Amino acid sequence: GENVEQHPSTLSVQEGDSAVIKCTYSDSASNYFPWYKQELGKRPQLIIDIRSNVGEKKDQRIAVTLNKTAKHFSLHITETQPEDSAVYFCAARYSSASKIIFGSGTRLSIRP
């Protein structure tokens, strides 16, 4: 079926440490993988995305890696800061109707 699995559901890290969130998808034809950050009471906002022809993409403290063979992709946040506390969602664009399916989310907490 069309689903995206995301782990862990909650993650607590010390400020300054790194955080990693992992997702797997089922459609080998998926070609676009965005990550969204959602703060409490606010809309999801795109923080980084990656296309299937790229293995890694970085934007300052945020990076995403993609392993097409294993059908999984990960979000890496380095030097975490209090403002990184939020719920993060991975997503994958499925080839059927080009629809975007979201994972169940990871609640990231940064401990001072």
Added chain:
Amino acid sequence: EAEVAQSPRYKITEKSQAVAFWCDPISGHATLYWYRQILGQGPELLVQFQDESVVDDSQLPKDRFSAERLKGVDSTLKIQPAELGDSAMYLCASSLTGNASPLHFGNGTRLTVT
């Protein structure tokens, strides 16, 4: 920066009543999506439009939900009759056409059914 507009922001309704949500996508965005987000979960796609045509509504409970985008611009999502389990955030998003086009979300409508 252009934004997706949604209204109302909050809606409280009694079960068995009808309710409607409105969305105006970013100008030029041909693809429009309605997602439902239950508290603590990821957004679930209800319906996707390409211009005025529905391209996916496989997860839309069609016995009570309907969606339209008559002129290929703004869209309305309706629930009739509302049930207690419909309480959720209803998010509208839009994107340009293309496989790598990101979704831009509106602020959503938080529906509470009593």
